[in-house]
Amino acid sequence: xxxxxxxxxxxxxxxxxxxxxxxxxxxxxxxxxxxxxxxxxxxxxxxxxxxxxxxxxxxxxxxxxxxxxxxxxxxxxxxxxxxxxxxxxxxxxxxxxxxxxxxxxxxxxxxxxxxxxxxxxxxxxxxxxxxxxxxxxxxxxxxxxxxxxxxxxxxxxxxxxxxxxxxxxxxxxxxxxxxxxxxxxxxxxxxxxxxxxxxxxxxxxxxxxxxxxxxxxxxxxxxxxxxxxx
Ligand SMILES: *Cc1c(COP(=O)(O)O)cnc(C)c1O
Numbered sequence: 657x658x659x660x661x662x663x664x665x666x667x668x669x670x671x672x673x674x675x676x677x678x679x680x681x682x683x684x685x686x687x688x689x690x691x692x693x694x695x696x697x698x699x700x701x702x703x704x705x706x707x708x709x710x711x712x713x714x715x716x717x718x719x720x721x722x723x724x725x726x727x728x729x730x731x732x733x734x735x736x737x738x739x740x741x742x743x744x745x746x747x748x749x750x751x752x753x754x755x756x757x758x759x760x761x762x763x764x765x766x767x768x769x770x771x772x773x774x775x776x777x778x779x780x781x782x783x784x785x786x787x788x789x790x791x792x793x794x795x796x797x798x799x800x801x802x803x804x805x806x807x808x809x810x811x812x813x814x815x816x817x818x819x820x821x822x823x824x825x826x827x828x829x830x831x832x833x834x835x836x837x838x839x840x841x842x843x844x845x846x847x848x849x850x851x852x853x854x855x856x857x858x859x860x861x862x863x864x865x866x867x868x869x870x871x872x873x874x875x876x877x878x879x880x881x882x883x884x885x886x
Contacts, residue, residue, distance in 0.1 A: 660698060661705040663875045667858075671869065674862035685862060688733055688851070690872035692717070693879045696724040702875065703728050711735040711754070711870055715742050722749060735817075735851075735870060737791050744768045752777040754817040754851045754870075757793045762805045769810035777814045778805060779851045784835045785821040792818065795839055802843050815849025815867070816840045822856065829857045833864035 667687065675682045691699050692713040699710055699721060708729070712718035713736030722732060733752040738761050746753060747768035756762050756778050769776050780802060783792030793801050798816075806813045816839060820832035833852050840847050853861025855874035862869065872879065 658701055658705070659877070660701045660875065663877075664702065664705045664707060667871055667874050670858060670874075671862065674859040677859075678863040680862065680865075684867055686868045688735075688868045688870045689875050690735065690854075690870050691721070691876065692736070692872065693881065694876045696721045698876055699725055699730070700728065703730060709733060709868075711872075713737075715745060719745060719749060740764060747776060748773075750776070752779070752814075754779040754868075755781045755791065756805065757781045757783075757791055757801075759801060759804050762801075762808055762811060766808040766810045771810075775810055775812040777849075778811050779815050779817040779849055780805065780813070781817045781819075782836060782839060784818045784832050784839075795835075798839055799843060802845060806845055813845065813847065815847040815851065817851035817868075819854070820852075820857075824856075826860060829860035830864060833857075833861050833866065837865045 671685055671687060672682060675685055686709060687707065688709045688711045689702050689707045690711040709731045711733040732750045733754060734746050734750045735754045738746065738755055740760055743761060743764035747765045748770055753765065753776060765776055781792040782798055783794060805811065816836050818836045823829060836852055837850055840850060849867050850865050851868040851870060853866045853869035855871050858869045
């Protein structure tokens, strides 16, 4: 078995155990493989081992890998910060966008989504750690943003996403994820998605209701940012 296939088995076991521990249905929890900085060959290997959904943060890098992998039926998720002049290729080449945090970006994605494609699945990124440096809309701004995005054509608002401040404090991990779930539940919208949990905190995220866990390091190994890939 390759290292990636072994890692997928290990992450799968962690997800299964976490689902069991919180009596959740395994089919309600998706594994999104975060392949940023990793070569197309790694994605091909992960696909051969059973994965289908891949998350990318850097547009140019993602487009190059998509071209190389166009023979595979992959589902692509954009999870990185979005500049407004980059929305068109995102609207054209992705199935999901997890990192929408302002209306202008959503409006552009809506206008630029090609008519022959299904609605673009959207998660609103929320800053649940109240850190100035992080992207994500504030919990206070969320209700108005969600209402406006839900009304846009060519988009399907699915739920919320967060990247809480990394911490080894398990109680703090639970608190941040529970906060995101509460924000989702408080919106009077029919939202089925919570994109939360990464390699180090997927257990807490699943316990608090994650429907996508976004896993990079635990699947593909540590990232090397020494060689710029974008
Ligand atoms: C890089 C990244 C991940 C994956 O993080 P790991 O700790 O490597 O699992 C998940 N979500 C987002 C938005 C990321 O940028």
